[in-house]
Amino acid sequence: MEEDKCQVLFPCCSEEKEKRKKKKEREPKFAFQTRSQVDILDDGYRWRKYGQKAVKNNPFPRSYYKCTEEGCRVKKQVQRQSGDEGVVVTTYQGVHTHPVDKPSDNFHHILTQMHIFPPY
DNA sequence: CGAGTTTGACCCGCGC
């Protein structure tokens, strides 16, 4: 039923699905934590928010962002850590293919104190 | 007006 509905409304749906499944190419991913009062860290790139979801064991929601640069499908997630409101966990996925056009001294300062997660 | 945000629905993998 659901599949039928999907195909009726969007005939190209199954095609896209296969395409997506075949694209197993996993982008490089890394995460780090920062101490910051604000969760919107301006790193010089322009981000468009495309989702927000609540995670278990965490009273704070997680936000999903995408780089607005065309052809640049870099994604990032931002989430506060439970128990410590001052800590923000940021996860980047993918690599930027264009230079930063808006240098931020604040971000550079943040970079000096970030912790990168080994698994990524 | 248009780019960016909000927000609920939709999708999908995984564990029970």
Add this chain to the structure above:
DNA sequence: GCGCGGGTCAAACTCG
């Protein structure tokens, strides 16, 4: 097989 948790889409809305 089903329900849950996490990720994404897209229509409506907002604000400069």
